[in-house]
Amino acid sequence: MNLVHLLIRCFTFLVFSCSGVLCPQVPVGLSNLTIRLFLDKNLLSSLPANSFADLVLLDELDLSYNQLSLLEADCFRGLAPSLRFLDLSSNRLSVLDPAVLGGLRARTNLTQNPWHCDCNMQGSMARLDLDPSSLAEVVCQSSDLPNLGVVGRPLVLLVEDWDLCLSVRRTTDVVMLVTMFLWFTMVISYLIYYIRQNQAHARRHVAYLKLLQSRQEFLQPQGTLYLPHINL
Incomplete structure (x- = not known):
């Protein structure tokens, strides 16, 4: 099927639909009056x-269920003023790049992508102007920090509790907790040792006093024995 036949099949007034026709690339020659593109x-x-630079009136863009893994910078240039809905679900995207999505305020469907949550992803969030509900759908599928409970959690919830650039919790300083625990353990251990040493010393002191008392009693002179005088 050549491009002419494809355009005839897909184009209907201001809506251009090429759903499921196995296009390997974005069709060229789209009308700049297109408001919905599927x-x-x-x-x-x-x-x-x-x-999509010439589609200055585009209101809705559906790119779901493709094999998108690379979105070049400025691929959505010119759409920021008009675009209200962007569907990127069910692709192969793993990173949020502000150079790609920067400036867009559209409600964006980002579900069902293998998002890789790391320090770069965390930094990208602050530079995006997407509808807030869009980022709530970014669920981490992989991470450099697998032991922190990252995988399977929405990124927006994850960064509330964790700083992915420092690998520590935001709400609780793990290093401080560990330090305090070790310090507390050392103090308790010292107190136990100190008490036991004092008890042992007290027992030795009591034993010494008893021994000293016994020795004094043994060495104390007995009373004088008077014998009656007998005249011979």
């Missing part, structure tokens, strides 16, 4: 810069 269920693996 490219879901195709074979798109990347979006080059300025892929």
